[in-house]
């Protein structure tokens with residue numbers, strides 16, 4: 476077969492883009508070389524419907540071992556009893572939990588998308604808002620923090636079958652114990668989606684959701700720094716108290732129901748090559764080096780937030796506990812959309828984001844979200860945050876000055892030259 480130079484040239488260009496720019500998209504990171512290498516391996520050729528030791532295909536003895544290793548390492552990271560490593564993505568993980576726990580028309584309660592929540596937590600545009608009756612809590616206008624009183628009031632009024640916590644654009648820690656308390660009062664399940672802060676939770680730098688939330692989902696490619704994918708976890712398995720059944724009407728352990736919901740519920744054959752890469756990433760997370768990384772992420776985020784606030788940028792909630800921050804740009808007279816566009820011209824990548832109580836649409840927005848997981852992997856420390864904040868401020872305050880933006884771009888490219896990305900790739 477002739478080598479497809481068109482696609483490989485594009486891949487090379489993407490490598491150069493990643494090398495030269497400052498990556499501040501909060502949901503992105505740079506995997507290690509070995510994680511990437513594992514994703515391009517012969518296990519992509521293998522069909523393995525089912526789970527280790529109970530597959531629907533022959534020849535699964537080897538992929539059984541990589542999948543079991545991924546499961547065992549993930550259990551060790553979070554000190555948990557149950558893990559499913561097959562979801563192809565975070566959205567798939569959430570869909571599987573919903574399929575296992577809910578019936579169409581059931582009430583669910585999640586953080587509003589416009590307040591930092593995720594599409595899969597009940598958005599009208601998503602299956603979760605189409606199949607289930609979605610209700611939302613928000614963040615308080617005064618301090619940008621989750622409005623737990625509102626959450627409790629809505630929970631008592633609606634009595635949802637499931638309360639979902641976790642977010643895509645929320646910089647503060649969660650009070651999981653408080654959510655569980657009201658859930659127990661009304662007989663609801665609690666699902667925590669820790670897609671964003673999972674890496675910091677893994678190292679005890681944020682509250683532990685596992686003791687309080689029945690089920691925890693995550694992506695593997697954000698702070699966890701693994702391949703693109705999803706996972707579902709429980710600290711303790713349980714015979715579900717809500718009479719949830721499999722398709723034969725049998726009440727089963729929650730772990731059985733979740734396994735069945737992933738396959739055959741919403742997915743077919745697992746991506747065993749990606750699961751091999753997950754196993755490698757989980758091994759890396761167990762190392763001291765990753766512990767240092769997670770601490771540095773938190774330090775860098777706080778240093779960046781401080782530098783922004785010194786320049787009078789309005790960070791929602793006034794700071795950050797995790798790896799990200801959401802900035803309300805209204806006092807800077809620039810929309811999120813325009814900010815995203817001009818920053819890209821200076822090789823700084825971030826994404827526009829609605830801020831709580833935004834008066835602009837999701838396509839324009841008044842905010843921008845920054846995260847430091849990727850730049851910390853590049854090797855940056857707290858002292859580098861000032862350069863980045865200065866560069867961003869320079870671009871945003873001179874958004875129509877093409878010459879100046881071009882100058883910032885050169886400075887950014889030179890700055891990034893210090894932080895070599897994938898040197899092995901030449």
Ligand SMILES: Cc1ncc(COP(=O)(O)O)c(C=O)c1O
Pocket residue numbers: 502563564565566567569592593595641642643668669670671694704705
């Ligand atoms: C909180 C949360 N959950 C789920 C997802 C979905 O993950 P994926 O894009 O892998 O489907 C995201 C992605 O950004 C997220 O932020």
